Amino acid sequence: MMGAQGIGDLLRCLRVRAGRTRPEQAQHIESVQGQWFDPERVKRWETGKRIPTSTDFQLIADSYGIAIEVVRAAVSCSRQQRRIGHLNPPEEGADQVQRRTFMGFALAAGLGGEPWGRLAAALEGAPVDKVTASQLVSKTAKLFTAEERTPARMLAAQLSAHLDTITTVLPTSGTHRRELTIAAGEAAALAGWVHWDLGDPETAMRYYDTAALAGRRAGHPAINALVLGYTSYGVGPVEARKMLAAAQEHVREPGYATARAWLCAREAEEAAAVGDREAAVRALDRATTAFDYADPGGEQAWVSFFVPARLASMRVATYARLRHRALEAAADEALAELGTTETKMRVAVLGDVASGYLVAGSVDQAVEVGRRALAATLETETTMGKLRLASLATQLPARHREARAFREEIRASLG
Template sequence: MNWTAAAVREASNSGNYGQVVKLARIDARLSQAQLGDACGLSQSAVSRLEGRGVATYDMSLLARAATHLKIPMRMVGLADQSAVAAAQVGTDVERRSFVKGAAAVAVAPVLSPALAAQPAQAGDAQTAPLRLATTAFRRLDGSTPSRQLQEAVLAHLRLAQTIAGEAEDRAVKLRLAAVGSEAASLAGWLAWDMGDYGSARTWYGNAVKAARSSDDRLLTAYQMGSLAQFEANTGNVVQSLNLLHQARRQLPGDRPLAIADAWLLSAEALAHAVAGDARSSDRALTQAARAAELVAHEDPAPWPWLFTFNGAKVAAARISCGARLGLPQWVQAAQDEAGEALSSGHAKQRALLQLDLAQARLASGRVDGAFALATRALETGVRYRSGRIVERARAVRRSHTSSTPPKVVRDFDERLHGVYL
């Protein structure tokens, strides 16, 4: 392919990267279906990519097509990525599938301390890059709509499952099962954010099964806790508490990791709050705060805790619990300590916490302040197309009843009624 040809240069310079892909595909004498098969896409997905025109493109899809067609990355608006070169290992199928995860690895700001501290082991030529790709996707989640990440994460998950199924060494197979578990958990988180609760429950369940098959008890506890958090947020309190009880049984009985202890106790507090049990919720939060004080004295947070869990996170959990219990005094007492969480770079989680604050302000009669905060959170939900944020905003609105709502509420209603994700 002549990359200096006028048609190619014009399409690239104007931002019509789909046209660049189309020209390269035609030059390679491939049909849309053949290119789709090679990249793990449907024919219609390739058609949409090629016809997108001058618009915003999914980075992972462009990287996959460009890699297969040997298009210089700069021609499709991407920097030359060392991650793509790192994907040139293994079979052709492995390379084509892994490029989705590799493209994301390139934008990961740093390797988490837990991953960096782990010694290299035999068979990690595949395990380590796959795990690092999951880390990168999780970091991207804070600033990327879940709908844009979902396809890439699912392809990454399929690759991990395929490689694990083909592994012959038992130790490598166990480590790959652990990586697959974490990828499945991320898929569950993305589905939850999009409001697809059925898929979220399925992926979280798969994450628990894979963690068990990896023989990693800490990971199994983490995945059970993740599913428990989901169940608590969706109102299934009994199931959430049962899962948390099972998760605790996976931890060392004599001296569990402080980060695991604090995290699971915070999840337990939320479940009790959803059930309306303020006393049990407060007890769990108090224990979580004590455990969080010990986290700083431990080694860096073990995988899969990409982000550490500290006192600010426990304070944020108290805000969430106080909002659900209708106890604004809890929220007020925890706000200062939760400042780190309220200024988090994870926009979606920050918006959810803002909605908890809005709920608490409503409980204390501060209607204008509550809906001003809820409006900002809703804007984040719309920007990132987060069904979870939008549904939480609707729940906040339902909690306020008035025959003559003030203007800030009417403005919120107008914005909310126009949201269709």
């Protein structure tokens, strides 16, 4: 067995490849676990002065972006080295750490045939194989699915680790370069959305710019549609309408019906915001027509959230701004479509419906649904939900006892 293949070398190599100092790595771990993490623990792990215990394994796997089986095997290797007295970690930044840790560890642990073993080979400069490329593309899709349930801060850490991996393998991706560039672009767009959710628009825009660049490099304009759709939430209605019109031009091909439906519904919301009733109704009609041909679970992972309930709630938001006579009926329909799973999509639907009922004059229903929206927002920690509730609070009538009490609940809960 090769020497220096334990957990210390592995974690040091992963950190150096990510371009982080030890304090920065500690901050990264903090973002994953949601509480302070001592930078000295990183140092002790890397130098072999302390071997992680089983209670650390999942945290290490999540924050370093590796499988928990790899952590267990590396720890086992370190313990064996300690028993035989051969633990002699190399100096920080030494070439041997960079060159041999991944491959030596994978071979020593007998993992060369597993996904992380194949990834290790790719990281060492070997050509990326089909299975490894497929694994990374699949991981991107899973992160979009996870976005519906994962707090933004934790998801940001997972996306950072995933993008680090793709960035490392791209130079040797060969025939898989385009698909990995697309996966990287989609992941960067999601990272932008997550950082916007965290209240960091500057970082969000940097991710969006990088995602758009990936779309251009890969010749895949659908990434630009995704970026424009996300960005439209952070600008005024006039600029948003321009973005959404441009975005729709990028998803005209077959297989993008769900994306078209989402972007058209977004256009309807923004047209209604400036009182353009005719344009809003036309955009909603286009959204409904496109959705008739949609397969949210079988098209792009980034539109898997756009289920019937979400389309219905965007209709509610549009009708509320237009004070449309069918507003209350649309709100009833959106609630009927909504399931019970606590996701960020559910937060958006409940927020739209509560506002819709309020505009329609059904204050009691608005308060009842609004309380459900508040509970779901606190559960998922989504900025969009907080913004909807803050807006709702300003509209609740002071003369209505329950509405007044709910307004105070919102302000107390959201600070």
